[in-house]
């Protein structure tokens with residue numbers, strides 16, 4: 001009796017795997033980027049990201065001090081490396097062609113920012129990138145100090161002191 005039961009389980013697994021294989025081979029699973037991610041994909045990617053951040057994002061405070069100079073250094077790095085996908089102080093209206101074509105679309109951070117996130121979370125995302133999205137890992141281009149400097153700017157983007165605000169308004173101009 002057990003033999004029959006296990007044969008049934010095995011057959012079910014093989015049928016499910018075969019359905020998956022033929023769905024992929026048959027083009028039933030879309031590969032285009034000009035679409036909005038569906039709920040299952042969004043849930044799976046979001047849940048995996050959340051769990052990874054819980055396990056790995058540093059909970060330590062930002063080692064880069066909150067000064068005008070450091071904020072301006074963060075803004076410079078942002079202008080060089082990030083504005084192409086995440087926009088300028090103009091937010092949504094500054095979205096580049098690259099940003100408009102990505103799947104999923106990157107948030108334009110002046111409109112849809114990450115000021116609420118702990119700086120360690122932004123640090124982790126910038127250092128390691130986000131799988132299944134266009135968010136690159138920056139660890140081969142930027143050192144930890146530079147990434148913390150970016151995290152400092154992202155945290156204070158909506159309440160910059162005047163000198164930093166002026167630098168921010170100039171990004172992309």
Ligand code: HEC
Nearest residue numbers: 081082085104105106107114122126130133134135136150
């Ligand atoms: C090639 C495009 C691209 C570049 C360049 C890029 N990003 Fe991203 N980034 C993305 C995408 C796409 C996402 C959205 C991921 C998602 O939907 O979860 C993202 C997500 C993020 C997030 C999380 C946003 C949120 O709402 O949780 C942060 C923070 C971030 N990026 C910071 C940066 C910084 C800082 C830089 C520059 C060093 C940068 N990114 C460069 C594409 C990019």
